[in-house]
Amino acid sequence: MFLIPDLAAAQNAPVTDVQLMYTRSDLFGLTLNSHKSWGAFYRLGWHKTGKKQNHWEIDISRIKHPKEIRRPGFTEAQAQYSYGRMNMVFFLRNSFGQTLTITERPYKNAVGLNFVYNVGVTAAFLKPVYLEIFYPYENSTSYGYLVSEKYDKEKHTDLNRIHGNAPQTKGISETKLEFGAFGRAGFQVEFGQYADEMRCIEAGVTLDGFANSIPIVALQNDDFDRLFWGFYVSYSFGSRR
Numbered sequence: 710m711f712l713i714p715d716l717a718a719a720q721n722a723p724v725t726d727v728q729l730m731y732t733r734s735d736l737f738g739l740t741l742n743s744h745k746s747w748g749a750f751y752r753l754g755w756h757k758t759g760k761k762q763n764h765w766e767i768d769i770s771r772i773k774h775p776k777e778i779r780r781p782g783f784t785e786a787q788a789q790y791s792y793g794r795m796n797m798v799f800f801l802r803n804s805f806g807q808t809l810t811i812t813e814r815p816y817k818n819a820v821g822l823n824f825v826y827n828v829g830v831t832a833a834f835l836k837p838v839y840l841e842i843f844y845p846y847e848n849s850t851s852y853g854y855l856v857s858e859k860y861d862k863e864k865h866t867d868l869n870r871i872h873g874n875a876p877q878t879k880g881i882s883e884t885k886l887e888f889g890a891f892g893r894a895g896f897q898v899e900f901g902q903y904a905d906e907m908r909c910i911e912a913g914v915t916l917d918g919f920a921n922s923i924p925i926v927a928l929q930n931d932d933f934d935r936l937f938w939g940f941y942v943s944y945s946f947g948s949r950r
Contacts, residue, residue, distance in 0.1 A: 738945025804829025
């Protein structure tokens with residue numbers, strides 16, 4: 710019975726044996742952002758010192774406008790679409806940064822805290838939105854046909870004629886590209902059963918800025934945004950080696 714306290718103490722004892730110096734880490738993650746959408750990323754890290762790690766990251770995120778509101782189309786199937794949306798927008802971010810250790814993981818199953826920041830470039834992909842528009846046959850108001858048309862805020866004002874979104878592939882060849890700068894900063898909670906196993910929950914802020922405006926939804930006076938800041942939370946998993 711004298712072994713029980715010794716076992717409990719051993720489980721929570723700090724790691725005092727010689728530890729391996731890991732030189733590389735790989736993280737794969739999913740994010741939720743305050744732009745009403747989601748994203749995914751890959752982060753490759755290499756240690757600069759024991760408590761400082763450099764990393765390269767590639768991230769893709771869907772970006773929506775706060776005024777995007779889903780509504781049913783004029784159809785029995787109640788197809789959903791976002792009225793006023795001009796472009797479907799994705800941000801592809803390529804960045805470098807550092808992970809700075811605040812508290813380490815000295816125990817098995819311990820939890821560590823890190824500060825993470827990135828700076829880099831953003832490529833914004835803008836795919837124009839096409840809608841299925843109902844046109845009645847001559848001498849008939851109940852029967853007609855559908856035509857896929859690029860959304861035009863001056864033309865498509867009659868909601869009773871909008872059937873819903875056209876197929877997502879419509880307009881891909883018209884996708885435009887804008888380049889800008891990107892920054893991210895946040896805190897990361899790291900855990901895992903073993904030292905080389907990584908599970909991370911991260912939360913922070915992002916900022917993307919562009920020289921040209923990014924039209925997402927139709928606005929009065931075409932006052933489109935050039936700066937996009939928001940919050941994010943992510944879950945990632947990976948390993949060290």
